[in-house]
Amino acid sequence: MNVEPWHTLGTGDEGAAVAGVQYLLRDQGHAVTADGVFGPLTRTAVRTFQSAHGLDVDGVVGRQTWPHLVVSTERGDSGHAVRAVQQFGLLRFPGDPPLVVDGEFGSQTAQRVRFFQESWGLTIDGIAGQETWSFLSTQAPGPRPWPLVKVGSTQDDNWRVRPAQHLLRAHGATLTVDGVFGPVSGAAVRAFQQTLRARFISTTVGQLDWPEMIVTVRRGDDGPAVRAVQVLLGVTADGVFGPVTESAVRGFQSTFAPPDDGVVGPVTWHALTQRLFD
Known part of the structure; x- marks a missing residue:
């Protein structure tokens, strides 16, 4: 699952x-x-x-x-x-x-x-x-799945590694955001999953994890969750949701996740983790 x-x-x-x-x-x-x-x-x-x-x-x-x-x-x-x-x-x-x-x-x-x-x-x-x-099997009408982030992945082969690490930090994990999803990141995933459920425990960020990891952020917010959004958008990851980040969010939303309200909620988060083409 x-x-x-x-x-x-x-x-x-x-x-x-x-x-x-x-x-x-x-x-x-x-x-x-x-x-x-x-x-x-x-x-x-x-x-x-x-x-x-x-x-x-x-x-x-x-x-x-x-x-x-x-x-x-x-x-x-x-x-x-x-x-x-x-x-x-x-x-x-x-x-x-x-x-x-x-x-x-x-x-x-x-x-x-x-x-x-x-x-x-x-x-x-x-x-x-x-x-x-x-x-x-999910290439059919209906909700799209969330991608995986697995131990052994790096930012070079999975652009979601750093964002996943930032989100784990947003939930209290003490790990270095280095773009390498190694054993420490995997252990952080397991610890996070154990706070949510007794089954489906692993070192992989999957379908049940993303919806719980994401944090709705908007202009004026700061912290690791904002850094995760900034990495996904390709803007400076300073952790401060200012006008540059808001502009990037709105630009992304106007094409992939309307309405372009500048708020990164579940729909925008999901779109940011997908490979999308305009």
Whole structure:
């Protein structure tokens, strides 16, 4: 739940995530068409798959079914499981042509998978495994997930490392904001999580953590939470929410998180952690 935000799909759903399910079912020998529409034939195939794997037979692809359905693929692989990955349109920079859905996991597919992984703070290995698929499953209508910040990440490969460290400090952690999410940062995450819940404890900042870590800030505020916003906006991180920071916030909001009121609340925080293009 916290680090793998599986999106539940069922009858009536449409889109790339549904097509991914259908290609994965085809890889398992089920005769369904990968048309991106979760209709009766897809539901029947899902129920058959669930029955064969000892799962609850509900015809819905959710947190229970996804991990059994996913097939890990990497460079050199071929087949329907590769097509399942290739057909996702978000595995590219704007302006790049979509991948050819040819079922061959070559260098371009690996590059796009790595780009997707970097975009969400995942392990950047070019392998479309369970973690990557949990985020691919969210490429469907509905709320967007929060990205991950994991031990071993640096500001160079995950631009959310320093902001996460600043937010942990805002909640009382005594750590150095150095852009390296090492064991000390991981321990701070665990300590923070233990104040919130008894389950889903780890060293990774995930879906349940960001909403609790973020702090609404506005002009006149100061401190670590303001520094986190400033790092995400690329302005001087002096910890003082002055006119320059407010202007940067409003500029960002006008494009990505309206209304442009200059207040960094949950909607703006969420947008700031995403890879967005205007």
